[in-house]
Amino acid sequence: MANQVSNGSNHVSTKPPPEPSPLRKAKFFQANMRILVTGGAGFIGSHLVDKLMQNEKNEVIVVDNYFTGSKDNLKQWIGHPRFELIRHDVTEPLLVEVDQIYHLACPASPIFYKYNPVKTIKTNVIGTLNMLGLAKRVGARILLTSTSEVYGDPLVHPQTEDYWGNVNPIGVRSCYDEGKRVAETLMFDYHRQHGIEIRIARIFNTYGPRMNIDDGRVVSNFIAQAIRDEPLTVQLPGTQTRSFCYVSDMVDGLIRLMEGNNTGPINIGNPGEFTMTELAETVKEPDLGIFSTNLTDMKVVLQMINPNVKIITVDNTPDDPRQRKPNITKANELLGWEPKIKLRDGIPLMEEDFRKRLEIPRKK
Numbered sequence: 627m628a629n630q631v632s633n634g635s636n637h638v639s640t641k642p643p644p645e646p647s648p649l650r651k652a653k654f655f656q657a658n659m660r661i662l663v664t665g666g667a668g669f670i671g672s673h674l675v676d677k678l679m680q681n682e683k684n685e686v687i688v689v690d691n692y693f694t695g696s697k698d699n700l701k702q703w704i705g706h707p708r709f710e711l712i713r714h715d716v717t718e719p720l721l722v723e724v725d726q727i728y729h730l731a732c733p734a735s736p737i738f739y740k741y742n743p744v745k746t747i748k749t750n751v752i753g754t755l756n757m758l759g760l761a762k763r764v765g766a767r768i769l770l771t772s773t774s775e776v777y778g779d780p781l782v783h784p785q786t787e788d789y790w791g792n793v794n795p796i797g798v799r800s801c802y803d804e805g806k807r808v809a810e811t812l813m814f815d816y817h818r819q820h821g822i823e824i825r826i827a828r829i830f831n832t833y834g835p836r837m838n839i840d841d842g843r844v845v846s847n848f849i850a851q852a853i854r855d856e857p858l859t860v861q862l863p864g865t866q867t868r869s870f871c872y873v874s875d876m877v878d879g880l881i882r883l884m885e886g887n888n889t890g891p892i893n894i895g896n897p898g899e900f901t902m903t904e905l906a907e908t909v910k911e912p913d914l915g916i917f918s919t920n921l922t923d924m925k926v927v928l929q930m931i932n933p934n935v936k937i938i939t940v941d942n943t944p945d946d947p948r949q950r951k952p953n954i955t956k957a958n959e960l961l962g963w964e965p966k967i968k969l970r971d972g973i974p975l976m977e978e979d980f981r982k983r984l985e986i987p988r989k990k
């Protein structure tokens with residue numbers, strides 16, 4: 627349960643960090659920080675790349691196997707002298723000289739991570755091992771994008787970083803949540819044993835433009851369904867809760883964590899929480915009085931997308947967490963971070979992106 631304090635932030639290694647690559651001392655590196663982003667062709671990764679590329683001192687290398695990502699997400703950078711894109715699977719070793727590694731590679735949508743669970747485990751375990759080996763060889767700092775799913779179906783609410791979680795080790799989600807738990811373990815073992823500089827972010831549900839339209843996650847589903855005039859599919863029981871963070875806030879949190887002095891794990895997410903039924907009903911009956919500000923925002927926005935859309939209930943999949951809401955005190959105090967973008971501002975940006983890709987303009 628809670629208060630298992632050995633899981634607090636900022637463990638200190640007894641080992642000094644490995645020597646940085648000699649290349650870092652070369653003339654070239656005085657002007658440039660070379661940053662590897664694994665999974666950089668995906669949803670969060672491509673937004674992170676956009677932000678890192680805005681800094682003219684950064685050189686960015688993306689590796690991705692395009693399982694759930696796309697070159698399209700990076701098309702604005704292909705050919706740029708400070709950018710390189712490599713088709714590579716992180717379950718294979720990688721030899722590059724870099725100063726920082728943002729390790730995101732892993733399918734995030736439950737539909738996709740359950741599609742080939744053995745591959746998902748390999749990506750989380752062997753992929754993280756390979757990236758830690760690389761970090762050790764070149765003396766790079768490495769950040770892992772872990773997940774709120776390490777808390778499983780949490781018995782502590784909201785979730786703090788010292789909660790060890792309630793996870794089914796043999797269920798259909800285990801390839802992902804147990805995989806990420808092992809990835810966190812590997813990060814801390816490399817830190818303690820080899821002095822690697824590590825950072826762990828526990829990301830809570832994130833939404834925004836560039837999510838795969840048929841990716842299966844709830845916000846992308848509801849927006850695509852509302853645009854296509856298809857019923858919104860609330861998975862039973864509908865009382866399960868989530869909290870949604872806009873992608874630019876997430877990217878800001880990840881960069882702050884990488885640049886700061888805390889190993890983590892640190893929760894990064896938006897604490898505004900609502901049930902999936904509430905989320906869907908926002909379209910039908912906008913009772914502005916009874917919901918949180920976040921939900922009121924969501925109602926107003928989804929109504930704008932399609933006020934006549936129907937809601938149906940459908941079966942859920944096993945082990946769906948019943949409630950989830952981050953405690954972000956640590957992110958706030960240690961990184962000076964809190965989410966800024968309200969649903970009322972984030973959802974229309976996503977709607978615009980989805981309409982463009984679906985080629986369904988807004989009705990006049």
Ligand SMILES: NC(=O)c1ccc[n+]([C@@H]2O[C@H](COP(=O)([O-])OP(=O)(O)OC[C@H]3O[C@@H](n4cnc5c(N)ncnc54)[C@H](O)[C@@H]3O)[C@@H](O)[C@H]2O)c1
Nearest residue numbers: 665668669670691692693694695715716732734829831832
């Ligand atoms: N989006 C969220 O709400 C959320 C929440 C918690 C954690 N996360 C974590 O953040 C990271 C990014 O999530 P996202 O939403 O951008 O997902 P995404 O599926 O859009 O991106 C993942 C990227 O990793 C690539 N990839 C997958 N397996 C790979 C492999 N073996 N080798 C190389 N590349 C591989 C995919 O092709 C894709 O481009 C993931 O690690 C995910 O677990 C995301």
Ligand SMILES: O=C(O)[C@H]1O[C@H](OP(=O)(O)OP(=O)(O)OC[C@H]2O[C@@H](n3ccc(=O)[nH]c3=O)[C@H](O)[C@@H]2O)[C@H](O)[C@@H](O)[C@@H]1O
Nearest residue numbers: 734735736773774775830831843844847859860861866902
């Ligand atoms: O934040 C996290 O840590 C995790 O969040 C999501 O996992 P999940 O919360 O299950 O995401 P969704 O698939 O969007 O489901 C959210 C809720 O909406 C429900 N849902 C989903 C889709 C839908 O059409 N209707 C619906 O009611 C699900 O049953 C679930 O209760 C991500 O996909 C994981 O990669 C990530 O690690």
